[in-house]
Amino acid sequence: KAGVTQTPRYLIKTRGQQVTLSCSPISGHRSVSWYQQTPGQGLQFLFEYFSETQRNKGNFPGRFSGRQFSNSRSEMNVSTLELGDSALYLCASSWENEQFFGPGTRLTVL
Amino acid sequence: QQQVKQSPQSLIVQKGGISIINCAYENTAFDYFPWYQQFPGKGPALLIAIRPDVSEKKEGRFTISFNKSAKQFSLHIMDSQPGDSATYFCAAKQGGKLIFGQGTELSVKP
Numbered sequence: 001k002a003g004v005t006q007t008p009r010y011l012i013k014t015r016g017q018q019v020t021l022s023c024s025p026i027s028g029h030r031s032v033s034w035y036q037q038t039p040g041q042g043l044q045f046l047f048e049y050f051s052e053t054q055r056n057k058g059n060f061p062g063r064f065s066g067r068q069f070s071n072s073r074s075e076m077n078v079s080t081l082e083l084g085d086s087a088l089y090l091c092a093s094s095w096e097n098e099q100f101f102g103p104g105t106r107l108t109v110l
Numbered sequence: 111q112q113q114v115k116q117s118p119q120s121l122i123v124q125k126g127g128i129s130i131i132n133c134a135y136e137n138t139a140f141d142y143f144p145w146y147q148q149f150p151g152k153g154p155a156l157l158i159a160i161r162p163d164v165s166e167k168k169e170g171r172f173t174i175s176f177n178k179s180a181k182q183f184s185l186h187i188m189d190s191q192p193g194d195s196a197t198y199f200c201a202a203k204q205g206g207k208l209i210f211g212q213g214t215e216l217s218v219k220p
Binding site: 004033042045048050056090094097099100102104 | 142144146151152154155156159161199201203205206207213
């Protein structure tokens with residue numbers, strides 16, 4: 001099976017802009033989670049989607065949002081970008097307890 | 111609030127030695143404890159995982175030891191190899207989200 005794919009791999013934006021990141025889970029996996037990874041805060045949970053419904057949400061401001069489509073593909077959106085949003089954004093595809101991560105999208109906010 | 115504490119932050123081991131990384135958790139609602147390995151520029155890769163009703167799990171050179179009463183678990187890498195040099199994360203799962211430790215940077219010297 002193909003692994004989790006994320007697009008784009010790299011992104012440079014300026015403060016105030018918005019960004020949309022995409023994730024395609026492993027075929028057959030219906031749950032997708034998003035995480036933010038930074039050197040200072042480590043890996044932090046953003047949200048989880050299952051069958052197009054947000055099932056869990058982490059402690060991030062409302063500027064961070066997501067959605068899941070009927071084919072299980074997911075997108076996350078960050079509006080009004082801040083310098084502190086620079087991070088590696090990781091998508092994970094789940095099967096029962098196991099979560100499998102994609103390569104991530106490296107977002108740089110200037 | 112850091113719910114999963116990981117130590118040490120960095121570890122240097124000679125080739126053939128044993129690498130040991132420890133984690134402690136607070137929330138007894140956690141029901142699954144995976145370990146991830148991450149190489150630079152890559153997403154975390156699931157290495158091995160354990161449920162809280164099991165005290166030890168071994169897969170090849172990797173072993174998880176789990177102490178439910180002490181709320182601690184550890185990863186042992188036997189016969190460590192230079193190719194094992196990476197960052198290792200412990201995690202604890204509650205519902206659909208993973209809470210990660212801060213990571214351990216392992217360097218295996220030839």
